[in-house]
Amino acid sequence: MKTLKVIGNCCLVFLAVISVCVSLAFGYYHFFNKDTTIGVNNVNDQLAVDIKKKDEMTEEEIDEFEQRWFMEVNYFSNSKNNGVQIQELKYNYFTGYDLTENQYRSTGMQFMGDFTTYTTYVNSEDEANRKVLDEFYYYDTTLGANYSGYKGQYGSVSTTLNRDQQFIIKIDDKPYSIQLTGQYDTISYETSGWWIFKSTKKITTRTYFDYGDVFDCVFSSVESCDKGFGDYYLVIDLSQYFTIREYDIESQKFKADDVSDIIKNYAVVKIHYNENGLVNSNQSIFGSVMCNPNYGITDDNTDTIYWQERMVYTLNEDDFTYRYSEIYDGYFVSLNMATKKLFTDMPRAKVNINIDLKSQYLLDNEINIVGIDYNGFENFEIDTLKITGNIQTFYMLDKALYNTQLQTLKYSNGITFDFAENSINNEYVEVVL
Amino acid sequence: MKWYTYLICFILIVVGTFCGIQLYKEVKAESYINGSIDISNQFSQESFNYSSTSLVFYNDGYSDDFIFDKELLKVDNFNGKDKEYQVLLNDYILIDSDINSGFVFSVVNIDFYDTNGEIVCTSSMNISIKFLSNKTQLTITTVGNKNASYLEQYFSDNGIRLQVIEIL
Numbered sequence: 068m069k070t071l072k073v074i075g076n077c078c079l080v081f082l083a084v085i086s087v088c089v090s091l092a093f094g095y096y097h098f099f100n101k102d103t104t105i106g107v108n109n110v111n112d113q114l115a116v117d118i119k120k121k122d123e124m125t126e127e128e129i130d131e132f133e134q135r136w137f138m139e140v141n142y143f144s145n146s147k148n149n150g151v152q153i154q155e156l157k158y159n160y161f162t163g164y165d166l167t168e169n170q171y172r173s174t175g176m177q178f179m180g181d182f183t184t185y186t187t188y189v190n191s192e193d194e195a196n197r198k199v200l201d202e203f204y205y206y207d208t209t210l211g212a213n214y215s216g217y218k219g220q221y222g223s224v225s226t227t228l229n230r231d232q233q234f235i236i237k238i239d240d241k242p243y244s245i246q247l248t249g250q251y252d253t254i255s256y257e258t259s260g261w262w263i264f265k266s267t268k269k270i271t272t273r274t275y276f277d278y279g280d281v282f283d284c285v286f287s288s289v290e291s292c293d294k295g296f297g298d299y300y301l302v303i304d305l306s307q308y309f310t311i312r313e314y315d316i317e318s319q320k321f322k323a324d325d326v327s328d329i330i331k332n333y334a335v336v337k338i339h340y341n342e343n344g345l346v347n348s349n350q351s352i353f354g355s356v357m358c359n360p361n362y363g364i365t366d367d368n369t370d371t372i373y374w375q376e377r378m379v380y381t382l383n384e385d386d387f388t389y390r391y392s393e394i395y396d397g398y399f400v401s402l403n404m405a406t407k408k409l410f411t412d413m414p415r416a417k418v419n420i421n422i423d424l425k426s427q428y429l430l431d432n433e434i435n436i437v438g439i440d441y442n443g444f445e446n447f448e449i450d451t452l453k454i455t456g457n458i459q460t461f462y463m464l465d466k467a468l469y470n471t472q473l474q475t476l477k478y479s480n481g482i483t484f485d486f487a488e489n490s491i492n493n494e495y496v497e498v499v500l
Numbered sequence: 501m502k503w504y505t506y507l508i509c510f511i512l513i514v515v516g517t518f519c520g521i522q523l524y525k526e527v528k529a530e531s532y533i534n535g536s537i538d539i540s541n542q543f544s545q546e547s548f549n550y551s552s553t554s555l556v557f558y559n560d561g562y563s564d565d566f567i568f569d570k571e572l573l574k575v576d577n578f579n580g581k582d583k584e585y586q587v588l589l590n591d592y593i594l595i596d597s598d599i600n601s602g603f604v605f606s607v608v609n610i611d612f613y614d615t616n617g618e619i620v621c622t623s624s625m626n627i628s629i630k631f632l633s634n635k636t637q638l639t640i641t642t643v644g645n646k647n648a649s650y651l652e653q654y655f656s657d658n659g660i661r662l663q664v665i666e667i668l
Contacts, residue, residue: 076501083509086516093519096526109535149558238535297571300539313534326529335539349554349656371653373620378592379609386595413592417611 110334115168150344160234164242173208184283195275377417397437424456438462463490548664566648
């Protein structure tokens, strides 16, 4: 029994000696080894992994899906003093580590004016982590809809932007988390006592960065950028503010890097910097200003509700083709097939035709129009046909206006029409000018 | 051995284990780069292309003109004198566009109908695009608050896609 105890004690002492050696080795390596490791996290686009590649997208899909960056800035500086100054910053991220499109979510903050950050005094780290700045309007974007459910830092159904918040983002098609964790210490000295009894006390004050600090820095970088106003990108350094953690598939945990000597975090910011002021909520990236989606839209009492719009085209003498007829001793007008097809491909086009029989174009080209040719405007929708000029007979040959759904025929007093039997197949309104 | 010797040994072993793990992590640590930044700030574009989900006109407060003004990237090799171009606004071809050496001008007329099929607004706007050496200046103007409001509503509903395409 005694022998066993001696052996046990020896093992214990041996382990203790080994531990001391390991501790000394660690101390030496940690404090005297000059090798450094640098970790770099580049936060590129935040497009879902199940989104098609750019080459496979249509133009509309590219417009919708191509652009999704971790941070988006929308800044109306109101330099022209024609609206209100507004700053908006949106964070795009995911709600799950599958990184699929159905896990898209965005949270943003909006400030009316030019925000300048300040130090918030807190009593504890916990308080700092929970603190949400009240100067901002907060919005969430889910399934393409924006809303604000923020009712103060202790009541919100939108995502609260505080230091406790941890977002899932995509790097190299793998999930990572990002969290605002930055802090810094300021040291001051307080002297007390008198003459040779003076003593100096070192006071360390810890300050925790909040989202207002990030907001201010981002907009300062925009304001100082030599590109000025416009749409462009900046790659900003988030190392001081955010910690990025890699997702460990085995443990299913996001793990912090506490080993690398230097960790750099870079992220793309998409910027829209406008010299104008904002005038309505359509210009906001949240579609809302001060939580009002109708901001600037319904104030002027102009009711802009409509059923349908039609793009109006007016064709004149120089848009037609002409055929000379010896029988009628004059020219018949028609429209070429290419022009007809062009308008057929634009179903909302509303086409008016003006024929001025005394126009300079006709005079210069010595063309005397006597009517509309066979099938001249057939199968081509016309709203108004206006014929002005000489006192003459105007001939409408077979199917000249067939299937045109002509609404109105305007003509100068003195023009008489000679319609062929099949020249038109709908009723219309005549207006004598 | 005294009891405190055991305590000291225990503490040393715990500290040693911690230091060992940390030493292992530090020795094994390697520099790394996760992800890559893949953007390019474009300073020019091959052909004119402007798109946006909405458009807002500004009134100068002195006249009845409502103006949308935007500086865009310069367009390489635009030459309205020697080449043929087509101007497209959304799905419409602006057939009567006036195209000069470095300048495009179009008049766009849009009628808005109510649910009874009656015209409630006949709007007109001028689109001018100046192709300059260092930028492209897009200006869209209309007259009157009613026109501006209806056009803003139209662009809010449909977006704006304005293109100047070379006809080859």
